[in-house]
Amino acid sequence: MNNTDIYIQNKLNERKSAGTYRALKTERPLTDFCSNDYLGFARSVSLKKNINNYLERHGDYLNGATGSRSLSGNTAFCEKLEADIATYHDAEAGLIFNSGYDANLGLFSSLPQRGDTIITDELIHACIIDGSRLSHANRYIFKHNNLGSLEDKLKHATGNTYVAVESVYSMDGDIAPLNNIVALAAKYNAQVIVDEAHALGVFGKGLVNSLNLQDKVFARVVTFGKALGAHGAIVLGSDMLRQYLINFARSFIFTTAASFHQLVTVKMAYEMLKESSARQQQLSNNIGLFKSLIKTDGKLIASSSGVQSIIIVGNEKTRQLAAHLQESGFDVRPILSPSVPAGTERLRICLHSFNSEQEITNLTQLLNTYQA
Ligand SMILES: Cc1ncc(COP(=O)(O)O)c(C=O)c1O
Structure with a gap:
């Protein structure tokens, strides 16, 4: 390895041992609580x-x-x-x-x-x-x-x-x-x-x-x-x-x-x-539904938008919870430090107009069991 390779390797290793290594994932057939496609336009036929x-x-x-x-x-x-x-x-x-x-x-x-x-x-x-x-x-x-x-x-x-x-x-x-x-x-x-x-x-x-x-x-x-x-x-x-x-x-x-x-x-x-007022209304309803079902114990950051973040604290714990949600079929991603300040590591849940009532209910039930 030349000096540059050694530098690269060291920096990647640092990230791995700090639990902050980023790896790209390809699409998976999970229920979308992660993308920015708030109104479903990206998937609109x-x-x-x-x-x-x-x-x-x-x-x-x-x-x-x-x-x-x-x-x-x-x-x-x-x-x-x-x-x-x-x-x-x-x-x-x-x-x-x-x-x-x-x-x-x-x-x-x-x-x-x-x-x-x-x-x-x-x-x-x-x-x-x-x-x-x-x-x-x-x-x-x-x-x-x-x-x-x-x-x-x-x-x-x-x-x-x-x-x-x-x-x-x-x-x-x-x-x-x-x-x-x-x-x-x-x-x-x-x-x-x-x-x-x-x-x-x-x-x-x-x-x-x-x-x-x-x-x-x-x-x-x-x-x-x-x-x-x-x-x-x-x-x-x-x-x-x-x-x-x-x-x-x-x-x-x-x-x-x-x-x-x-x-x-x-x-x-x-x-x-x-022409999307119905989709916008549906998104707003879904945000309301999520907030009414989630029992947060003060860990949900107050938000009326499509982004609902639950503070977990700690990269490893946040990553584990996200992995568990993914195994259960929900695409929820962990947001780790240094992307957010240390101590505010979180699950960032993005709501969409196309998320069904059942999907939101199932997700919040699972999240509520973690917090119990
Ligand atoms: C607040 C904010 N501004 C700007 C950007 C960058 O926009 P784009 O993804 O089009 O580069 C993003 C996307 O992550 C964002 O969240």
Whole structure:
């Protein structure tokens, strides 16, 4: 083995002995309490038909985008889709990125400059952390959903200041107090950026629209890989922000654009979202059912979203419980440290519109026996 191989081997061994080794698993025929397919769009046969029909009607499309958006990869179709999605969300403009990771990376690495300040919730998603690290701005972290802690950081901010939050937190499933955050940021002349990844489709068009805050937040990141069952993301904001990102966001500039096929999937998923109030209601009912049946002993993190997390504590114990649930036919995954802070290792249960009453009842019965 050369030195690099030895390094790799050691790092993998470290992970194995710490119980934090990640191994990929292929699909298994288990009941889905794990995926982000909140409304069942990824598995929707009618969505698939709509996509295929649209593609057939536009048979001359290219299989691949052939280049980045700045070179050969841009299309009138993509620009129209961006404008339509922006209109749907009541935003002035939008710019599509190849993923939510790319969108946040591009936005946070390009906008804040040296001397500026980015203030993020302590539970913010890794892609916002990574984007912020790539910028030269000062970075502060405030305690989760804690306005006093946010204000402390705002008092120390310099330059243009950005407050980054998720409307629904991906691991805890709880909601940011957006009205208060927006008001507090305004007091300190800071701009708010909201990641709506886990809110779209679970709370209508997302929480910013639901709370009518679209004119008060500076930008939103809406991802297509969760309730839309597709892939990609859009940054919503002013037309000037869109132009800025086209010019400065490196994760937008230096990558091949999404294919026509991918964009059509997003277009048809948005069409379906407009007609999905029954699915959204069913999801909401399922969340209510789960919460009414689970006996948590205070271990369930308070959440009204599709993400319901039960704190177990300890990687090994959490892993064992998840394995047991999987053996019983439920796809529930353990979320271990360091993905979440040590001491908050958990079972993260994702609820969907398509989970049946029986499935939810069976799962909660099993979970309740563990806790007894
Ligand atoms: C809150 C949040 N933002 C962004 C992302 C990244 O989105 P994508 O999966 O499209 O890269 C995720 C996905 O894990 C997420 O949970």
